[in-house]
Amino acid sequence: MSNTQTTEQTAPAPGQKAHVLSQNPGKAMREVMDAIDALQGIYVDETEALTNADTETFLSLQDRKLTAAHNYQSSIQQMLERKDEMREADPALINTLQGMQKDFSELAKKNAEALQRMNRCMERLGNTIRRAAKEAAQKQRTFSYDSTGAINKTEGKGVSTGISETA
Numbered sequence: 788m789s790n791t792q793t794t795e796q797t798a799p800a801p802g803q804k805a806h807v808l809s810q811n812p813g814k815a816m817r818e819v820m821d822a823i824d825a826l827q828g829i830y831v832d833e834t835e836a837l838t839n840a841d842t843e844t845f846l847s848l849q850d851r852k853l854t855a856a857h858n859y860q861s862s863i864q865q866m867l868e869r870k871d872e873m874r875e876a877d878p879a880l881i882n883t884l885q886g887m888q889k890d891f892s893e894l895a896k897k898n899a900e901a902l903q904r905m906n907r908c909m910e911r912l913g914n915t916i917r918r919a920a921k922e923a924a925q926k927q928r929t930f931s932y933d934s935t936g937a938i939n940k941t942e943g944k945g946v947s948t949g950i951s952e953t954a
Contacts, residue, residue, distance in 0.1 A: 806858055808865045812876040815866065816884050822862040823887050826855040830898045837901040 806822070808815040829852045836844040866873055873881075 806862065808862060808869075812869070812873050813880055815869070816873065816876050816880050819862045819866050820884055820887055822855070822859045823891050826852070826859045827891050827894055829855050830894050834894075834898045834901045837898075837905050 806818065808818050829848055833845060833848050833852060835841075836848065
């Protein structure tokens with residue numbers, strides 16, 4: 788996880804406002820590249836954590852990822868708002884930024900796929916747990932009383948399960 792230290796230095800701490808780009812177009816593009824590098828480093832670490840099923844690392848990256856993503860989004864938005872001005876920057880710098888953006892898009896796609904895989908695994912795990920709980924509940928002998936006080940055996944009755952996502 789060599790990218791962790793780099794991303795901590797370039798991404799603002801949670802709660803900080805996103806960086807305002809420099810007035811100089813070349814410097815502003817380099818700042819956008821820094822924002823891309825910060826988020827890209829976090830994506831690399833996050834994808835690695837997902838691949839290795841390292842939940843602790845994955846969860847520890849989320850605040851920094853959110854901050855870096857906001858900084859990236861703000862930087863790109865500022866650059867787009869100043870697109871005419873940005874065309875005056877060094878063509879080599881523009882090409883470098885375009886290449887970085889392309890590489891970042893590919894990495895973001897891989898990261899999204901890893902997140903979707905993890906989501907499917909969690910869904911299957913949840914289904915397995917619910918199914919086991921339902922089967923355990925059905926195996927227990929339960930009794931209820933009718934209006935006359937007689938015991939009704941409710942062995943054949945179904946068991947209903949639900950999910951609360953408020954936690």
